[in-house]
Amino acid sequence: MDQLRFDGRVAVVTGAGGGLGKAYALLLGSRGAKVVVNDLGSARDGVGKSNFADAVVKEIKDKGGEAVADYNSVVEGEKIIKTALDNFGRIDILINNAGILRDKSFQKMSDQDWDLVHAVHLKGAFKTTQVAWETFKKQKFGRVIMTSSNAGLLGNFGQANYSAAKMGLVGLASTLSIEGAKYNIKVNTIVPTAASRLTEDILPPDMYQAMKPELIAPVVAYMSHESFEDSGLIIDSTLGFATKAHLIRSQGAPLRRKPTDPVTIESVKEKWGEVVNMNGARRIDKIAEVTVDLVEKLQEFEERSKLDTDRESYWATYKYNSKDLVCYALGIGASVVNESDLRFLYESHENFTALPTFFILPGMVMESPVISQAMPPGKHADFTNILHGEQYIEFVDQFPGNEGEFTIRNYVVDVLDKGSSAVAIVNSEVFQDRQLVLRTQQHIFVLGQGGFGGARNSSRAAGVQSAPRREPDARVTQRTADDQAALYRLSGDLNPLHIDPNVATASGHPKPILHGLASLGFSVRHILAKYAGNDPSNFKAIKARFAKPVLPGQTLITEMWLEGKRVHFQTKLKETDSVVIAGAYVDLKNVVKDGNSSPTTQSAPSSSNLKSDSLFAKIEDGIKANPDKAKSVGAVFLYNITENGKTVKQWTLDLKSGLTVYQGEPKTGKADTTMTVSDNDLMDIAAGTLSPQVAYLKGKIKIAGNIMLAQKLGPLLKSGAKL
Numbered sequence: 138m139d140q141l142r143f144d145g146r147v148a149v150v151t152g153a154g155g156g157l158g159k160a161y162a163l164l165l166g167s168r169g170a171k172v173v174v175n176d177l178g179s180a181r182d183g184v185g186k187s188n189f190a191d192a193v194v195k196e197i198k199d200k201g202g203e204a205v206a207d208y209n210s211v212v213e214g215e216k217i218i219k220t221a222l223d224n225f226g227r228i229d230i231l232i233n234n235a236g237i238l239r240d241k242s243f244q245k246m247s248d249q250d251w252d253l254v255h256a257v258h259l260k261g262a263f264k265t266t267q268v269a270w271e272t273f274k275k276q277k278f279g280r281v282i283m284t285s286s287n288a289g290l291l292g293n294f295g296q297a298n299y300s301a302a303k304m305g306l307v308g309l310a311s312t313l314s315i316e317g318a319k320y321n322i323k324v325n326t327i328v329p330t331a332a333s334r335l336t337e338d339i340l341p342p343d344m345y346q347a348m349k350p351e352l353i354a355p356v357v358a359y360m361s362h363e364s365f366e367d368s369g370l371i372i373d374s375t376l377g378f379a380t381k382a383h384l385i386r387s388q389g390a391p392l393r394r395k396p397t398d399p400v401t402i403e404s405v406k407e408k409w410g411e412v413v414n415m416n417g418a419r420r421i422d423k424i425a426e427v428t429v430d431l432v433e434k435l436q437e438f439e440e441r442s443k444l445d446t447d448r449e450s451y452w453a454t455y456k457y458n459s460k461d462l463v464c465y466a467l468g469i470g471a472s473v474v475n476e477s478d479l480r481f482l483y484e485s486h487e488n489f490t491a492l493p494t495f496f497i498l499p500g501m502v503m504e505s506p507v508i509s510q511a512m513p514p515g516k517h518a519d520f521t522n523i524l525h526g527e528q529y530i531e532f533v534d535q536f537p538g539n540e541g542e543f544t545i546r547n548y549v550v551d552v553l554d555k556g557s558s559a560v561a562i563v564n565s566e567v568f569q570d571r572q573l574v575l576r577t578q579q580h581i582f583v584l585g586q587g588g589f590g591g592a593r594n595s596s597r598a599a600g601v602q603s604a605p606r607r608e609p610d611a612r613v614t615q616r617t618a619d620d621q622a623a624l625y626r627l628s629g630d631l632n633p634l635h636i637d638p639n640v641a642t643a644s645g646h647p648k649p650i651l652h653g654l655a656s657l658g659f660s661v662r663h664i665l666a667k668y669a670g671n672d673p674s675n676f677k678a679i680k681a682r683f684a685k686p687v688l689p690g691q692t693l694i695t696e697m698w699l700e701g702k703r704v705h706f707q708t709k710l711k712e713t714d715s716v717v718i719a720g721a722y723v724d725l726k727n728v729v730k731d732g733n734s735s736p737t738t739q740s741a742p743s744s745s746n747l748k749s750d751s752l753f754a755k756i757e758d759g760i761k762a763n764p765d766k767a768k769s770v771g772a773v774f775l776y777n778i779t780e781n782g783k784t785v786k787q788w789t790l791d792l793k794s795g796l797t798v799y800q801g802e803p804k805t806g807k808a809d810t811t812m813t814v815s816d817n818d819l820m821d822i823a824a825g826t827l828s829p830q831v832a833y834l835k836g837k838i839k840i841a842g843n844i845m846l847a848q849k850l851g852p853l854l855k856s857g858a859k860l
């Protein structure tokens with residue numbers, strides 16, 4: 138990068154006899170600026186005189202630069218600027234650095250302590266800048282640096298006068314950055330922490346040594362350069378580090394339910410948590426935006442209040458991006474083992490998209506008090522007594538994109554009395570850019586909290602639907618992973634019931650149970666592959682009841698019945714034959730039968746007509762005949778055998794445990810490497826006419842996982858096949 142120079146520029150640095158000011162003056166002088174080295178030459182309380190400025194001027198001149206000393210007080214700022222104009226004919230850069238301390242605990246602080254500190258810091262900066270402003274405007278160029286302090290931004294014991302003045306400088310810079318904008322006058326604030334006369338016996342000696350002003354000077358010099366375009370910034374710098382600080386505002390909260398309601402002290406108290414909640418807080422850059430923001434909030438509030446029911450709504454926001462979609466897909470059993478799942482797992486896939494059940498998540502506002510507040514007197518709901526009972530989602534219009542932000546309105550429509558237990562029905566309306574995009578409904582089963590004399594049923598509940606009384610039209614089997622709940626938690630449901638053995642035992646479960654939405658996600662993926670062409674935008678609605686808990690590691694069998702555009706389904710556990718999801722259905726826009734179904738979700742295809750059966754028998758024999766070679770590879774491989782781009786069979790070669798070869802579902806799901814290869818290519822590899830390495834390089838074998846291991850397997854496969 139070219140050296141940043143200040144040739145032809147005139148800089149005034151106040152308080153430049155030592156410390157930071159001296160470092161600024163020396164640096165600017167060494168880069169071609171003509172410098173006015175201002176210093177009153179006093180100790181840090183503003184008392185005493187010395188000629189520090191002369192020494193700095195000499196140092197600049199000795200190195201071939203130009204500088205002049207100035208001993209005026211910043212309170213008479215016009216005299217300092219006059220020194221610049223008289224000696225150099227102009228002024229381009231003004232660094233308001235001069236300062237003094239008069240530290241006292243607040244009650245002991247005298248008027249004089251207050252006035253003196255304000256006079257030097259705030260009034261001084263006002264005076265110098267106001268006089269220089271005229272020249273800056275005329276020449277349409279000016280760079281001003283104000284010096285604030287963390288004692289101003291954050292407060293510091295014994296520095297009430299100094300903190301107030303330092304925060305005052307931030308306000309001064311903010312306004313001047315606006316007034317100076319059209320004249321190319323940039324006004325910024327530095328918050329330095331450095332060794333100086335002000336800090337010399339305040340900082341511990343080691344730190345004092347390390348906090349060299351020379352580490353901050355380049356930051357201030359860059360902010361004073363003609364190429365520096367920002368204005369109104371607060372830059373904190375120390376020890377060779379720089380950071381930007383700014384004020385942010387919370388999302389805020391309306392202090393009443395309806396625009397016609399009064400605001401009371403009690404309603405303010407009630408809403409205080411939302412007022413000070415900094416989730417989703419943001420920076421407002423311009424004062425005009427504050428008004429726009431308030432007007433928008435008011436409009437939004439008025440629109441929302443029209444939606445309000447007799448029960449209070451809880452509003453929330455939900456932001457998501459491709460990483461969330463991938464994390465979620467992993468949580469509901471999508472896997473790179475299935476080529477057709479890649480579109481849910483790889484953000485750069487040409488057809489990357491969200492899985493349909495992902496959009497249930499915005500409505501699951503875990504921190505919402507909406508359920509606990511709706512419970513009848515004497516009844517309570519919290520993580521210790523709730524189970525997810527039923528779930529409904531409806532896509533109102535377009536299927537949402539791969540990233541976005543939703544505003545969600547959550548409200549309880551009914552609390553049903555089911556005898557021993559209660560069921561809270563929670564509706565969520567999910568908006569994007571003020572348009573309703575999704576509706577969801579959760580039934581939350583609240584154990585042991587019934588018997589309050591409430592209604593048993595609700596007309597506002599999306600009902601479950603019985604499946605037809607015939608054999609299912611399709612079945613898909615998939616084992617959940619032992620870590621399924623741990624993985625699913627990453628999508629936001631941190632209920633300890635799914636991870637903490639003690640909580641699970643206390644709730645009467647043998648071990649942590651799987652999230653209901655995780656099991657539902659598996660089954661809906663099966664339907665997606667079987668009847669929706671693997672295209673989530675084909676979905677209109679989903680409804681399910683969680684009939685029994687699922688334990689991570691259990692195997693789900695999704696049974697499906699196609700009736701027009703509705704797929705009824707239920708999900709059973711392979712281990713116990715019990716129904717865990719009941720009365721469920723998916724409504725589709727279009728039915729696409731057997732659309733790109735994935736291997737792990739298929740029961741093993743009949744193998745009789747597959748050319749590779751005998752091939753794999755040969756490979757197995759070959760591996761058995763070459764046990765040493767096989768052991769040296771020692772890994773688990775999955776082979777997806779594809780025909781016409783569709784996976785028709787899967788083989789697992791487990792070289793670690795007894796050299797077994799078997800087909801069908803992967804036993805463990807813990808393959809080190811997955812290879813996808815067409816049947817014909819596999820035959821060629823086996824026949825020795827196609828080397829596995831060449832096949833890989835030509836893209837004929839797709840490998841997910843450990844490529845080195847897969848390449849090692851090549852010769853082994855060949856040796857086995859040749860037998």
Ligand SMILES: CCCCCCC[C@@H](O)CC(=O)SCCNC(=O)CCNC(=O)[C@H](O)C(C)(C)COP(=O)(O)OP(=O)(O)OC[C@H]1O[C@@H](n2cnc3c(N)ncnc32)[C@H](O)[C@@H]1OP(=O)(O)O
Pocket residue numbers: 500501502503505523524525526527555558560563579580581582593594630632650651652653654682683684685686687
């Ligand atoms: C807003 C954000 C909030 C976030 C909350 C979600 C946080 C998540 O972390 C929580 C979870 O994921 S928990 C895991 C998933 N859920 C489960 O495992 C529950 C499985 N279901 C059960 O165990 C039983 O059905 C059980 C125990 C629920 C009911 O069994 P029984 O007590 O034996 O009930 P039963 O005698 O069969 O029926 C009594 C009445 O209740 C109705 N009912 C039954 N199951 C229901 C269910 N799952 N959902 C809703 N209602 C249900 C019955 O219809 C019956 O009513 P009625 O007599 O009027 O017909």
